[in-house]
Amino acid sequence: MPQMDSLPAFSPPQGALPTLEKLGTTAPENVDALKVASTWLSSFEKHLSSVDVEGVLSLFVQATYSSLTADNDPSALSFYWRDILAFTWDIRTFEGTAVVRQFLTDRLEQTKASNLQLKLGPDGKAFVIYQQLYPDLAWVQLMFTFETDVGLASGIVRLVPTPGNATGDIEWKAHSVFTNLEDLKGFPEKLGLLRKAEPQHGRWVEERERERLFLDKDPTVLVIGGGQSGLEIAARLKFLELPTLIVEKNNRIGDNWRNRYEALCLHDLVWYDHMPYIPFPSTWPVYTPAKKFANWMESYADVLELNVWTSSKVSNAKQDPDTQLWHVTVQKEDGTERLFKVKHLIFAIGYKGGKPNMPKYPGMDEFKGQIIHSTQHNKATDHLGKKIFVIGSGASAHDISVDYVNHGIDVTMFQRSPTFVMTVKNGSRLFFGSLYSENGLPTDVADRIFASYAMGFNIGMVNRLLKYVAHEDKDILDGLRSRGFKMDEGLKGAGPLLNVWLTGGGFYLDVGGSQYIIDGKIKLKNDALIESFTETGIKFDDGSEMEADVVVCATGLGNVIEGVREICGNVVAEGCTLSGITKEGEPRGIWRELPFKGLWYMMGNLGYCRFHSKHLALQIKAIEENVIGERYSLQE
Structure with missing residues (x-):
């Protein structure tokens, strides 16, 4: 979401925003943001722990607004709760009091949210701030951590001022809530103090090659595509101790950028483009030339010891109806084939599957x-x-x-x-x-x-x-x-x-x-x-x-589903939806399990991949450790 420092003050359209006029109040002065946040969070925890749905709702603005993408009434007041895995094991957005009430009724008891605490920064101060982005738009933003029945999670809330019971009083209520699963209890990423500690005197090269070739066993996860999506999900899975193989059709990692037109340069800023575990150095240019980024990707795979087969292609993948394993045939550069039987198959073949969309004209x-x-x-x-x-x-x-x-x-x-x-x-x-x-x-x-x-x-x-x-x-x-x-x-x-x-x-x-x-x-x-x-x-x-x-x-790329069809066939392709957004405003299909068990699609720019690769990896880890809960998915 956009953040602003100082902007010119002219009146823009109202949209679905919690303006002071809609709230029926004015911007408060001398706000003690930490006190406001602490008081609200304490009440929120009390109602969550007692599974008091109406108590939770009493802390939110009352709203009936329910038109995420349709034309909307600029005078309507909205309320949003976006959840990524923490309460739903899915990626969902709930809008309006009635919709949120049903969500809480269905999920609050089994989630067992507890131990809510304000999130602290490296300086020991809470991530709490009062923001007045425009003259008519103000809130207290707070970040918090909490636990669920199986996970460690975080949240962000924006509290807006509403009229209190007494004249002139302000009552702070939530206009938006975001909850996000961060880690699984008992299954942390192998980072920092949990990194590999044993010395490997003289054995590293041999063992590393044996691991890469999967000579002793099949991987748990096979990733089709070694672009940023494939590399980042493979890295996340590696440090959750899930053996993963990337199959990349090009000769080298990075060729999907290296072989593009010479003038290509990333248009996103370097600070947005960092990859998991290895951020760009402080000397890196703000806008990255494509061929430079290609070399970085190759180094990334090497440094993180990701298992990659280049010059290899997945020719087909079929799911065994009895075992639910994916039987994946990989053709190697020398023409030989290997059949893998894996629990999870991830497509990471790019936006729209990387297939060119060629216009057709007479002549x-x-x-x-x-x-x-x-x-x-x-x-x-x-x-x-x-x-x-x-x-x-x-x-x-x-x-x-x-x-x-x-x-x-x-x-x-x-x-x-x-x-x-x-x-x-x-x-x-x-x-x-x-x-x-x-x-x-x-x-x-x-x-x-x-x-x-x-x-x-x-x-x-x-x-x-x-x-x-x-x-x-x-x-x-x-x-x-x-x-x-x-x-x-x-x-x-x-x-x-x-x-x-x-x-x-x-x-x-x-x-x-x-x-x-x-x-x-x-x-x-x-x-x-x-x-x-x-x-x-x-x-x-x-x-x-x-x-x-x-x-x-320069007419873009084709239908994303065609890459799936080419490998998995018509039945699987027709059963998956991988385009557009849901009525809740969430991208369809990506970053969570598709309708076929163990089938996933990972894509996005560098920022999306960095963030959502963790979510996809956590879901697979939860499945493998048998701690995943029932998905609370949107029925369209």
Whole structure:
């Protein structure tokens, strides 16, 4: 969730936010945040331990708001409880008093939440703060730890001021609650004092290779894909003592980044991109070149001693109906095969399975030039002296077009639909603020605060915040409009927040490409649709034509389920849903078990993978140790 330092004070839309006007009060003065937090948490623990559902509800704002992604009433008051595994063994968001009442009725007794304590930082001070982010929006934010029947957990609550019983009194009530399973009792990660302590005189190389080859036994978990998703879940599983094998089709770990176009650079900040157990050094650049990151990934796998088979491919995987084991056939580089029987199979093959989404137009087969997808593009110098036509207006389209311009190559960008644009410079500063920055919070704390905003709450916050970003980006946005570049505010005015999960595109986080369009260095075509290809170029539905030698389709990736279908077959693929978000605002299918026992899907950017890889690993460990509870899943 976005954090802000100081922002200009103009009135943004209300959205689903707990504004002071909705609460019927004003911003309090001289707030003793620690006292407010301690008092509320004590009452919360009392009602939880006595399984008093109505007592718990009395500590929350009363709300009937229940439209996470639909159009909503800006005067409605919302309440959210987001849980990751602690109460539900799933990833759920409950919104509104009635929905939360049912959730607590169903789960409170069996969860046995106890021993609630304010979370302390390294300095011994509690993570409690009074925040007034806007003149009409204020809360006390507290972090706490607690125990469940089988786990150690944490939580974050935002308390908002409401009118008390007496005139002028303030009663602090929760507007949002986030609960998160951190560890399993009795099964900690093997870190710090629990690391391997025995010396290995002269045996390490031989034993390490024997372990990697799984000569003595099959792994418990097999991971398909050695990108960041595969590496991070394998690392989490390793330190929970679950033998895991990564099967990577490329020759080297990191090739999924190393073999992309030369100009590719990560657009997220270094502070957001740290990987589990080994953060980037303080010398690391803010924006990581893709090939540099590829080398880091290879080193990461080596240093953490992850078991990886490169130049290998999973050809098929079938589940034995009697044993429930997955029979996985792996083809190695030398053509030999090995059959593994594993309890858990994790797909980590990237967003949309990494399969290119190629548009189809009449006449493409008659075009005498070259048509490639952006995933096949290598470097601009491959096309010196050519006329380039790039289909798409997202990150890849901009990066590739800029690279062509920088090498003196004529390039035209074809924009098919409006695009949300936000500069990384201003957007990152305003969105991440004190969370992910040089002097920000510890990464694990920042991750939990970031995750604590339920989707509906986040939509309201982002919708408001984007007005400030647009104010800071005014010169860039005005320049793009003057060139005819079509823009929108993203789905529900939330920029990339919903687009990421619902469409996978439609936005550009600007790292410089917009100025090339403004300056006319990247030519723009968006006043007509493509009708067909000709032998020498493209014909549009307004009758105009454009010559081209090379067409680059920066048109995203295809259906994520196709990667599963290719390996597991139609029955499994049709039984899994891996796209979009639920009515609760949670991504479908990923980070938890799919409808087939022992089948999982891990994906996300570096921040999502760092945080949610722990959740997936904890679920598998809980299953293997027979301590997992009944899942409380959404029925759609």
